[in-house]
Amino acid sequence: MDAQQQQDLIRLLRPIADDEWIVGHRGSEWLGLAPDLEEDLAFSSIHQDEMGHALFFYELLHSLGDPEPDHQVFFRSPEEWHNARLVEQPNGDWATTVLRRYCYEVFDDLRLAALAESSYAPLRDGVKKIRREEAYHLKHFTLWMELLARGGEEAFQRLTAAIPTVWGELGDLFYVGESEAFLHRLGLPGLTESVLRERWRGTIRSAFQDWGLPWPGDPSPVRASGRLGHHLPDMTALLDTMTEVRRFAPDSVW
Secondary structure, three states, X not given: OOHHHHHHHHHHHHHHHHHHHHHHHHHHOXXXXXXXXXXXXXXXXXXXXXXXXXXXXXXXXXHOOOOOHHHHHXXXXXXXXXXXXXXXXXXXXXXXXXXXXXXXHHHHHHHHHHHOOOOOHHHHHHHHHHHHHHHHHHHHHHHHHHHHXXXXXXXXXXXHHHHHHHHOOOHHHHOOOOOOHHHHHOOOHHHOHHHHHHHHHHHHHHHXXXXXXXXOOOOOOOOOOHHHOOOOHHHHHHHHHHOHHHHHOOOOOO
């Protein structure tokens, strides 16, 4: 592997790892608060998966020259994280959480499908296992969307009310930077912003139509992007909570 390919892979993997870790952390905040015991157990299992997926990507990054995973998670300032703003938002009510996660899981499914075409064998082989687990995550949140959309007037109203909030958070989810040349060098054109947006929109819009949900239009592009380290105050609060124990026990290991 030459130096250019190494840097391209690092640029590719950092946002993916950070998305998955922050998704897992936010999901863990529902422990004991989900609608029922069955969902509490399912949610815990899903978000253990997400943190495991993040660890896989952090370990790949470490093999490419980034710090060890423990450092990447616990010793970065907010501006050094590359996750989309969507996943760092406070959970809100259950309908908002479900809609936000459904939108993310559709995106993640498309992203993983593109990553499965990578010529970098460690990434391609790891993604095969991750896709099997993520298929369940997408199915789970799709089912919850259907339950809320068809579960009576209050559930439908709560879900509909969540749409403007979530849509305002979606802009940087697809953003990879001003130049997408690194994706073409890696042979991954399916990860460019225009391709991901088009595929995501087709899936989401069709589902909204089936569920009778209003279509709010395409998410507006956002250039003050979490992908570039431009986060909201919610991210600082999240990291303060996440690293609290680590600060008290700096010699502990993951």
